[in-house]
Amino acid sequence: MGMNLAGAANQQEDLFASARTWVAAQTNTGADLIKFAALDPRIKVQDCLSKIEFDFPFTNKSTIRAKCNQPNWQLFIKVSNSQPINTVEAKQAAPSKQVMVAKHALVAGQILTANDVEAGTETTSATGSFLEKDGLVGRMLKRNLAKGQLLLAQDLESTVQVLKLKQNLRANELITTAALERVSVGKEAVPTGVWLGSELPPGARLTRDLPAGQILLASDLAESRQVVIANTNMVAGQVLKAGSLRLERLEQEKISRTHLFELSGLDGFEVTRTIRAGEALRTTDLRPALLVKRGEMVVLSIGRPSEFEITIKLEAMQDGRMGEQVKLKNAETGRILNGIVTGPGQLRGS
16 A cells, blocks of 8 residues: 555656657657646556557547556546647757756666656756656656766656565465565556456465466466365354365455455464354464463473473463463472473473
């Protein structure tokens, strides 16, 4: 979600830059003389996987229409010049003005950042030049540019943000945010059917094996998701045992992000409320179980099982859940020790 505001601004700038280049070519006008009124903030410029086409829908040329075929949408852009395009197109650009140039050598395919461009000057009008950095950041170069070379609209390609795998994943494996990264890709390089959502649906799993570096497609996401289901009736405080839970498919519209999607990692947990058999579990339904109780005799293990290990029976001075550190007392010597809870009545020396 963090990319939404900046992404929307970049998409509007991309659209305006393309429209400005088109108007300049149609009217033989310097691109810097063409100004547009900002779009209504409620209007979001959508991604377009096809070429955006422009035309003048009205004879006075005070409005430009932008049309996309994939997906199908259109927007109307109001020209905000103090004079109509018909009058402005006859004027010449100023002989010298500040424009954006390459701050250092740039290579084709590079995604531009604010540190890649700087202000320079040009002595003659150049169609498609940029006066500010805002219209350049986040766009991709189509060709190599030398330091100081003028950046033009025809040298740039709009980008689309997609999700790419950071590691290999197997079919039916749960997709986590740690396994993905969001990257910018030139629209011409975007594969057909790419998944363009801002967030993955909860519990999303893969329909096929995918290698690291693969761009996620809409068809790679399973239509139904697996959630954790109770096999038996359980009461509040009951500790989970082997066979207490199973994975079962549930319709997407019934799933929320609070559901549990994996069985692994649930050892040592207990339910917080009464659960009926067949009911889907949510994160709030479980908590680490109380595996060590104050006053009980417990077993503390010290050392490595494969090398040398000793076990001692001690009295628990505190309650403890899985992974918590608990104080223990040797009833014979009165010595106080610490242990990490590893299971019911079981601790390991800390």
